[in-house]
Amino acid sequence: MTTLVIVGNDKIGGEALQKIISIKGIDIFCDRSTNLNRVFRLIRRRKISFILVMKMYLAEIQRKGKKPGKKIPTIKSNQNLFERIKENKYKKIILFRAGLIVNKKIIDSGIDIYNIHAASLPAFAGIGSINKALILKAYSQSATLHRLTESIDSGEIISEIGYTLDPSKSYLANENIAYSSAIKLLVNTIEKS
Secondary structure, eight states: OOEEEEEESSHHHHHHHHHHTTOTTEEEEEEOOOOHHHHHHHHHTTSSOHHHHHHHHHHHHHSOSOOOOTTSOEEOSHHHHHHHHHHHTOSEEEEESOOOOOOHHHHTTSOEEEEEESSOTTTTOSTTHHHHHHHTTOOEEEEEEEEOOSSTTOSOEEEEEEEEOOTTSOHHHHHHHHHHHHHHHHHHHHHHO
């Protein structure tokens, strides 16, 4: 059984890709569904603040490493994902930093779909979770593997790896702490598959 792993199109996704690229039994795609229009919609809907977008953007610029290269196959939409599932008959999908909101048709298809979130659930669900944890001084956190449901970051938690944020460090350093644990959880999950 081949597992499909979908990583985000940023340097964190690139770091995860480097850790899993040589693991056998998986196909890796890069989620390239996020664009500036989507970011502006999230700001307009007040799902994320402009200040946090800028903080995250600056962290991405300062972060070492590279985004997944163009040679990594792309997922851009639910239709695109559904086509890949049909072609390859995947039984399991693991999302890591994927911005694509997976639709009900795919969730209800019978495939085991999991998401790795870099903060404790349910308290720190959704986008901007590391920033929220820092603001609330909730420094003890966990990267979580959970079943994907229609409601963002609300499915059954399967496993966790704990970590501690450090308020004396930069936002970038704290993102690195969180995503180091999330990448470890990704590797562990794939190796157990």
